[in-house]
Amino acid sequence: MSVLNLSTATLASSDRTDVDLVARAKALVPDLREARSEIDRLARPPEELAERMKQEGIYSMTVPHEYGGLQSSLDTWRQVVTEIGRGDAGVAWGLTLVTACNWMAANLYPKHVSEEIFARPNTNVAGVFSGRAVKARRADGGIVVEKGMWFFNSGVYQADWDLLGVPMFDKNGEPIGPGVAAVPMSDVKNLHDWNPSGLRGSGSTNVAMEDVFIPDERIVSLMGCNRGEVKPTYPEVPIFNAAFGPLMVLILAFPVLGVAKHIMENFLETVGKRDIKLTTYTNQGEAPVTHLQTGEISAMFDAAESIIVRAVEKVDLWSAGKAFMPVAERARVNRDVAFADRMVFEAATKLSEAGGGSFAHSKNIANRLWQDARVATMHPFVNPSSNFETYGRLLCGVEELLMQV
Template sequence: MATLAPLPLSPNTADVVSAVRALVPELREAQAESDKLARPPEHIVAKLREAGAYRLTIPKEYGGLGADMKTWMQTVTEIGRGDAGVAWAVTLVASCNWALSSFFPKHVVNEVFSKPGASVAGIFTGRALTARPVEGGIHIEKGMWFFNSGVYEAGWDLLGVPMYDDKGEETGPGIALVPMSEVKLLNDWNTSGIRGSGSTNVSAENLFIPHDRIIPLEPMAEGSQPRTYEGPAPRVAFMPLMANILTYPLLGASLHMIERFMETLPRRDIKLTPYTKAAEAPVTHLQIGEATAKIETARLLIEDGVREMDEWSRTSEYMPMMLRAKIRRDTAFAERLMWEGVDILATASGGSFSWLSNVANRLWQDVKVGTMHPLVSVPSNFELYGRMAAGVEPPLMLV
């Protein structure tokens, strides 16, 4: 069977990867339920918590795994082989757990992670947001934040807010930590793919946020924000990490698409042609060859970015800007390649592919929706890298 080899395990945290790999059949069986709920089913969340998926990036002193990027990738990719939407929620929660423990004051980190089972979701840009500076912090009169992935599994939310100086002038974007009890979930996630992520919009009104629960976004991106913890992942550059982690659920779905195509191939013919067995048709061979080449190339690009991030996390220097832009470029290109590979296999699947009950149709939808995140936009990331290569300074926060 022409399928891609499993990812080799990272020896230091192989248990979590093995544990979620064993859950793949259950994730697939529960996907209809996650689609109906538009969020991960509770029994799946419980299994993933037990496996350690929600503790990936929490520091070890709080019972977390303190995992490196390779383990993060392997874990989420395996979950994505079962349900890309659920994997999307896991990788976004992992990123917010990472951001909180990496950049927020130690006493704030203690407040959140001293409670067993705590996890954090977040969305770093707001919409229709009305805020003002007040003594000791900021006051949110009202605001909305779109696509808050993983919010149903979290007790805290990281929300994009404005920051102000002593004169009350806005100084730039910040990220605020808010108890989930003060956030309203709008339960409006109704999409054609990645449904299991539960990426609902959220809102808040009449909300006070103290200064010590707000950190500036730009220094996080440029590498000047002080780090709270110095484990493997905390030293990784912010923007490459935030983009690269979005590929892991889609890589899992793409690998599942190959697996599914090869499993069903012996039962297919090609209508209105002499081929009663699609597996014997040269056009099928060409499609398999091209699709798997694209998906395998995507995986290599993703893994190369993971390797670079892990290697730089072991140094005292912040990753150079051009390398950060290269990882962003390669991440976006990997997303395009995965979509193209999955789409080729969908085209080769015949008319039965159009049934909504067809597993391949679901995978196709998941990968397409996942590629629409602005952080992995191909034109934007190509332009970013190209302008830097041409000697034109980019906005720092984008790199």
Template sequence: MTSISRTDLSSDAANLSETNAGPLDYARSLVPALKARSEETARLGRLPDATVADLDAGGLFGMTTPRRYGGGQVSVRTFLDVVTELGRGDASVAWVTALTNVTNWCAASFFGEEAAKEVFCADKPARVVGVLSPRKAVVKKVEGGYLIEEGMWGFNSGVYHATWDMLGIPLVDEHGKVLDQGAALIPIEQVQILNDWNVIGISGSGSSSVSVTNVFVPESRIASVSQAIEGNYASTHLDGESLYRVACMPMLAIILAFPALGLGVAALETFLETLPRRGIQYSWYSKQADAPVTHLVVGQTSAKIDAARAILERHAEAIDASAASGVYMDYLERAKVRRDVGYAETLIWEAVDMLASASGGSLASATNPMTKIWQDARVASLHGIVNPSLNFETYGRLLCGNTAGTPFI
């Protein structure tokens, strides 16, 4: 097998990776098993119990859980490395791991100590998932909190393995006037999973829609999303812990590219592994590896994947450094993270698509490993937060002296 090495790390990043070598090594050890289970994962539409157990055993669902509650509390850079490695094995596993960890981070950062103890000190493992934008949410302000009379949320990734759901709701006054956008932490037992996840890519993520009817949420489990975006977190009990001072939207955006980066690496590895067995039909080349067009494709795609990795690593390290400094990341820098996440996603998709096209007619086979990588990469690139056109426009608006056109910066 031909392995694809990582870009050389800076000394600071190397130190971070060495400090958190445990989760990265463990993730790497899971890759063969994840590949072997990939068909089962896709068929189930969620992670198999064995995969959930493996992730729990290595603490990979708890990488962003505070250390005081038994979690890993790793750096954003280590988070990137671990999820990328899982993505080499199965994008659905990487996606669920990324989304669960980032929502665990939200639960730790956005809410106060009372909610944190409910979530992270219970008998069940803390696996928080969530959706910030509701399709429908009818909410009433009542004594001690909010009553969600009815609500529906789509694309609730990882919900089949969750113990808590963090769902976006409007925050209203006693007269029903919307004052703010909020998030409510709800035990998974009070959430109905609608089982409507039926897709062509990342199908094992179990990103079903969910609904809630007449659920009371106490004030302690309500957070202001607008305040979180500005870094005004309620988690004062975690003061001094830099991970929980990380800038909100850069964190929510960058983690969506981690599984895609793993897919890019997997696509190049898969192409090179199968290359010796392929020729180019209707040509003089009995060995595809001898064709200059193949060399061009491999050179271009490896450059795109390495460039995407460099972009994501640089921003992950900058996010970590900003949080460690105690100064919330500058607004324009936060917008730049969104811009560059979109660009990295574009590079990764272009690389995967080129490699898939160079695989020839065999891509039509549903059992071809490259086919699944290609489908997963396409779906991963469609998330609204990583949409390159929108992100480029947003950053361009700011450079031209206009408002961003979105609160999610």
């Protein structure tokens, strides 16, 4: 077989794997919807569903082949999480964060550290890159976290390791900036306090640590990752050569696209079963106002998806090259994600206004989906004002803010 034919065959095999993975995610949608009450009760995925997702390879799509992962494309990542989000946005949120941390743990730490993390099959990694009241000190060969808490550790119930934000110190014990430490879950305490109005299935409990030593080799600089100073282990593989900052922002939009699709599907399934109070319309689906609403809202959802697809293509384009994604391009991806997320929430709100008074009931699925969209678009990484300001400053020639770009 020629080199050209070999490359083509390998690519085709990879494509089939990605297509299969999206199909397996889609097949999970009915079961996720059926488990809605149990997900809400547990405030995390039921163990049997989480295990099924693991066995289907869904958590390992961002793990290198070397560690038994599928090493899927960024667009497959988008499609898989979006499909899971059609089933349950909270479960999809936990998934997208775990897969992001799997990506980081396998690619931005020293190789022998990554090998230790992924020594066991189907290892998962969760993470929170900023801490609350973390008290740490320099120790010989590393740091000691005397006490600390980390909020909203999404997907941690499926994790074997945690990536937690810690201070870094020079040899004299002076702070030198934020780091992200890889810590085995045996050193981390889940506080079981996740009780939100939306994204309940993410299992985003707060976690804590006390008197834990972390060696230097398990800590990477957060700003170094943002600026491309921490070199990837697999730069020849586009997904692992992606710029850290925009990737971590972009993957947060994938569950939002999923809940947008679920919102629209739910509305269209029920629109013919409702009337419009104080009018002569006994079938809401026959009213011109409903046609106008669904036309505009579907356009907003489609536009948001198109923006995210374009952002995926932009990150892919730079990942395939040798140059690190410029700051303006990174800031543009962040801006686009924030804008798309806001559009989804605004469209969801418009659609909620067409739901009538019954929308207010806590058992109304439309209300639950709206709450998912609200919580998913509140993450600081996708804050519109911050991201618009950052990109606007760059356009105006003003130094960028110290953010996740």
